[in-house]
Amino acid sequence: MDRSIAEIEEHELRSVWENEERDFTRWLTENIDLLSAELGIEIEDARAEEAIGDFSADIVAREMNTGETIVIENQYSKTDHDHLGKLLTYSAGKRAGFTMWLAEEFRPEHRSVLEWLNESGPKDVKFFAIKPRVVSIEGSEKRGFEFEVIVEPNDWERELSDEESLTETEKGYKEFFAYLVEAYAERRPSWYKLTPGPRGYMTFSAGITGVSFGWVFHQGPEFSIELYISTSEKERNEAIFETLQDDREEIESNLDVELVWQQLPEKQACRIKWPKPIEGKITDLTPEQQAELIEWGVDAMDIFQDEVEPRVAELQGSDL
Template structure:
């Protein structure tokens, strides 16, 4: 073997997190964006040991773009029937859209169960088997970490060409795929998202329930925006008003006039930078879409740069 090449060694999770429930589960909840990034989704608002009947799920969270519930069951060692039963119980009890089982080793029969559920189970639930791995380079003490996807929904990677989608849905997915690629180049450390066949794509602004987003609105228009929708309507308004008090400085820095909206019917608030469009997404030429992607990348970069530090220093609790 080349003297400059070393072997990779794999270690048990407990060499880093001694206790699965007390250490690893809590760490994962606090760093849930790492798992979301691996799957190409945006997971937020992760809670540990959430009650489901007489039991408690390891982690229950929310996928930001769809609003679907995410249920996560962690397990050290090799998978067993007990944890499979818990996983399905929690998924059913929480009406989960994403059901994720993390384990160090998956028995073939358990992997087959998740594959069968993705193939023949409820169509609105996506089942994943994920192997968390602690790695190091041979003869070094420094550890690294990664997720290995063992099972995923059959169409998870080919949804972009799904013939069941409408022309509009395909147009949204293709547009946001280009935008995500370009924004990832602009911000290499940004967690790259998996575009869906929807008129919007959002990602966390650093506070649960507050998100940055690119959105197509009626008009038609395309907008870069900050959407505020926590579970507390009063807190939504407090965040909105705290930012609105800084509106003169924000708009001067961005050199534009923003739209500040209180959405009373949704108990939410929105701050947006809109761009009117001449046509709907399906009627835009390739050149027009490319220009719109460029606008979306430039504006979101400035928008995020302006709002992110302000959001991080808000005191509205």
């Protein structure tokens, strides 16, 4: 072995987060976008310790594209029957579309249960076994973090990437956002270039975990530029929204447009959007209409980001 290449060392989760419920679960709730990126889905409205009957699930969230409920059960050390029972109870109680068990080590029999459920269980539920790992380079005090997917639904990777499995609408979204991403990256060369997916939205961070800019297709139909505020705490979301709303007159004057301010009391999140009516669904739009929409989306996001991003940055160091 080349001794110039250091080995990777793995550490217990409690070496960073002492308590699973109080520390790790709440950290994961606030950084749920890391799990989103690993699995290739959009997770929003993550809430810790949500009540289900007389019990409480570690994390309950929502998949933004499908609206399906996500249930996450966390466990330090090796998996056991008690946590398996909780996982299935919470999943059934919430009628979850995604059920995720995070643990440091999976017993073979528990892996087999999740594989069997993906093979023979409810067809509308996807089961995952995921190992969260704290790692470091040999001799270094710095810690890194990653997820290792141990069990996933059958053909999950193919489902995410296989063009043949996509509907015409999903193909339309993916192609539209591919062109939009290229155009926005050309406008802002330093912007982190996103990978388009088969969904009716494209989001990127606004500087605070849980707060993002987005291009979104909505019913109406309409296409909008927006700021979506969805941290793990409803009160914090509302405080950020209200702080920005205090500057509404100035923001709208600078943009020369009247925005739509939605506190969304029925949800955990809040939204500020700049909508544009369109002629129909993505599959109804002509190439010329799509090109015009992309041009508008680039121009509008460019000035919207310039106006709003510094205001969000000021909130990063505040009590919000």
